[in-house]
């Protein structure tokens with residue numbers, strides 16, 4: 583039987599690119615995009631789906647004979663701080679419902695995106711190891727860390743084939759991300775290409791782990807494709823590509839736009855960024871399923887400018 587895939591949050595930064603890639607691989611009709619908003623681009627087949635509505639979720643799984651779920655819908659770190667209880671409900675209670683439903687109906691494979699936001703001040707800041715103290719400071723981080731534990735539990739207890747990655751900040755040209763602390767690394771390109779000065783909400787020297795979207799999508803699909811027995815981490819894999827500061831990405835963009843200006847006006851997101859770590863040890867992913875990133879800062883900046891110039895028609 584052919585796999586049928588459901589993606590939640592499919593209009594988001596990762597979801598829209600993942601849906602297209604999975605459709606190329608599995609066939610258009612075998613990938614169902616779902617979200618709480620109508621797509622403003624070709625993201626069909628599509629169903630409206632509020633992840634908090636367990637009954638509707640069960641109907642959609644049944645109606646479309648779903649066998650795999652990529653559960654991407656979430657409220658990110660910065661936006662989550664404005665409504666902690668709602669964020670917990672969306673980022674955690676919904677996940678627990680969907681895990682339970684997946685186990686009940688016999689979903690074959692489940693993807694849960696985690697994040698570097700699970701780390702906290704007790705976590706080693708450099709080359710953060712896979713197994714380390716977490717103590718996250720945002721409700722987004724708390725919900726994702728708890729989600730990781732439940733993923734591990736569902737695998738151990740019910741043999742639900744859950745796979746997960748701790749994404750760094752994702753940089754892509756396809757959309758502007760919304761509500762994250764790493765969003766500056768996408769916004770900065772839009773400003774440069776439009777000839778505007780960029781007001782950065784993080785300090786010049788705030789180093790964070792980051793990844794180009796192509797690497798993130800390829801890594802996700804490779805993990806989900808890999809043989810079951812190679813997957814040794816059922817909470818969530820550390821995943822890394824590069825780390826940079828706002829000043830470093832600015833300097834790289836300036837090579838293409840010498841007159842580009844930046845001003846640093848850190849806001850509440852600075853504290854969030856400082857509670858995360860600077861670089862990640864992802865050796866488990868590299869060893870277990872041969873993870874390898876392809877984009878470094880130079881290559882990413884070159885590609886982002888080329889692709890975004892096309893979209894913004896400059």
Ligand code: AKB
Pocket residue numbers: 658659660696697698699722749750751752761762763764765
């Ligand atoms: C955010 O900034 O909240 C996200 C993340 C690192 O998970 N991009």
